[in-house]
Amino acid sequence: MSRAAAVRADLRLLIDGQAVRGEGEPLHVVNPATEDECAVVAGASPEQVAAAVEAAAAAFGEGPWGSPEERAGALERLADGIERRHRELVEAIVTEVGSPVALAESLQVAVPAAHLRHYAKLALEDRTERLPPDPGPPGSASIVAYRPVGVVAAIAAYNYPLLLAVHKLGAALAAGCTAVLLPSPRTPIATLLFGEAVRAAGLPAGVVNVLAGGAEAARALTEHPRVDKIAFTGSEAVGTQVMRQAAAGTRGVVLELGGKSAALIAPDADLAAVVPGIHFRYARNGGQACAAPTRLLVPESAWDDFAAISEAAYRDLRVGDPWSADVTVGPMISAAHRDRVERFVADAVAGGARIIAGGGRPPVERGWFTNPVLLAGAAPGSPVAQEEIFGPVAVAFPYRDLDEAVALANGTRYGLHAYVYTADTESGVALAARLRSGSVSVNGGGAFRPDAPMGGFGASGVGRELGRWGVHEYLEPQHVQWAR
Template identity: 35%
Template sequence: MTTTHTTVRRAPDAPALITDGDLPPLRHFVDGKFLDGSTDALIDVVDPSTENVVARVPEGTAEDIDLAVAAAVRAKAGWARLVPKARSEVLHAVADRVAEHAEPLARLESANTGKPLAVSRDDVGMTVDTFRFMAGAVRATTSMAAGDYAEDHLSVILREPLGVIGVITPWNYPLLMAAWKIAPVLAAGNTLVLKPSEQTPLTTLKFAELVADLLPPGVLNIVNGYGGTAGARLAEHPDVNMIALTGSVHGGRAVARAAAESLKRVHLELGGKAPVLVFEDADLTAAASALRVAGFWNSGQECGAACRVLVHESVAERFVEQLVGEVSDLVVGEPGAGEDVEVGPMVSKAHFDRVTGYLERAAKDGVRVATGGGPLDGPGYFVAPTVLVDVPEGAEVAREEVFGPVVTVETFADEEEAVRRANDVPLGLSASVWTENARRSHAIAARLDFGTVWVNSHLVLAGEVPWGGFKGSGYGRDLSIYALDDYSRTKHVMHNHGR
């Protein structure tokens, strides 16, 4: 099933992305210090471009999580007492520190994940912006006005930290998803224990190394390990007041079940299957060009990826021709093979097998490959950028999250069919509408059951606006002031002032 239409650009003579000196301490980070694990078990960290082991980190246990939670509990009162200005200044200092080390962080991210340097640099840039936004937002929080809502009783609304937050981050955006959680969690006055993906812990540990002197001990703690052990203990721990996860639907269900016993809050961002509705009056060239990025950014390992096109039957042939032209021109390669590399490998052998499995089953079901269609030769977990057409309604590849460089194309006859089929997936994170008709764009966006709907664009993010989904994509919001609300609680204090 190996495709012959794409080759992987290699960099055998290029300088290594990182040296041993660029690696962080390969340990847990607890109470302001890097510590060994409670056992000698180690996890291999693999470069997916070469399949070489680049580092080994300790396999965290329930005991390691307990130690980290205890540190976070000790630190929470002091951090919560700081006024917003003081926490804001710390977050600005964190942003400055990350910005000062932007290039080595980007190279470390690419070495661990295989993502092109352009993607890693964008991740670092948004990491800085996320801390800067939250540093400002915490100083401008709002709530209902104090006042007499019952006779002779003054009501005052307070926003308080929750306490200790458990955070579990994914492998596709290790540094950025950590920032999306750490920044609002700290801004709201909480402390946290974070478990990064066992596959991609390096930039999270590097972040801890870089900012260790800026945060009081115990405010930020990181424990490496697997979800079934370290993650499960974090979710069930009675001293953790909230668990926040970005990951798979399977992982979200497990976390929610574990959290139920202690009735802690749960924040879940669980991925998507974003429909792209292209109407007959759309700018087809602009849509195809946008999907070159939005469908294949981070090699399609992106929960908001424009992965499921629904195009009006009258323009489908023209649109597919333009889309295939864009996709077949994508540069696939190792991150060190050039600044113009656009698509890297899948993050792991297991995920590579998962993505190629979807392609194999689609081929057996009669789905036609317009370009790409399978794995690429050589070392590394590379899959050719793929466009699948003649996709029937309800096909597995069009309903389930492939999470790779794969875009499917279906057709529709009218608006009713387009909306019905767009909504007929279990996930509801994001979608886009492509039309030059302003009335249609408003009407269709209002009927789509997705947390973010773009009009004539896709995968454009900003720190000021919320990110999160509906249905199987979970609940809670990242970014924006809504994230600060998620990581705090509301207290009503009523004073009887009658005389």
């Protein structure tokens, strides 16, 4: 395959059911593997952002759009639309994100379609709760019904643009909300292609609006008074700003703000079986993943074996052209981000850390590539061990006993995901109760389930996505009571 995929020049915004050309600042989208501009997308003007929100508000009216059956059918059609556009979406994501093609085929495109189908099932659920009669006086009966919150502003990060959009949009639509979707300005292409699938699916005008734009468009969206809830995936710093903007209008938020996940390798774990997979997990997609296990906790007694296995595993982590089927690590999203990632490593080494495996850059002429790096000897409280680097950088720490390992695992302000590796699954599940993390994968866990909640403790965010927990984020409980 060629490293350069053709990107259509006629991409449009979707506002009130119509494909329209953006009237705001142009977005210059650059292929991070080639450093070539691959598209210029006209962003939304503040007036177009306002029009999209007003369209969503009109489509919502005084309650949910459509019946549960209609919403389920629409979500199924959206999944169909992704599947029909599979190749075009894969090409867009490899081109604008730099995701290796194997990851783009699966987690970036196939999984979003599957998750939409699960949201279609959730749209059909009757969540009404019937409370027991109250003797009073006066006696009464009650139900608790769940009503859609209204207009949702859905803002996705660049690393998994379609997947993150679907997690917000699928839950909001299943709940009966309407939405305005805004991707990262770095990666708008796949999302605008998805907007075409929305239009083809025949949803009522205004139910889903798809925009593109930079900070001005995002601010106009999050500050619009007719937005009822904001769902955002991105950095902790921007998420904090979004929370402040939401607070000004007393609106709710769903925030997924990243992580610094620990991989706790128990003393009885089979290192040869688990260590290569851990390195693959944090290195894929260039390490640009919120749940990447970037803090590795290793028994002191197994340290030398761990280091030897890691050095061998690193030889299998291929960095380069994301169109190559055997490449694991694609480029960083920008030159500035690569510089940031490499600065973390350089500062850690200057502060006394040492490189166990990897490091440097691959021998390529163009593209914002950096090799994976495994560090040791850093202080647990140092920036490289505490900050979300969002690159293929991991730090390993030896521990004496499981109490120390748990303390190290919990020794961060983040709490999105944790990993436990042990020969005894039952003890691993029990150990999960001691970890302050929204999700815990024991021995690798399983598939990316659409029926399980995703979110975290502490600085990893507010609320949950996926499953019935994700849908509930877009519903308000309403108590209805009558005399008996």
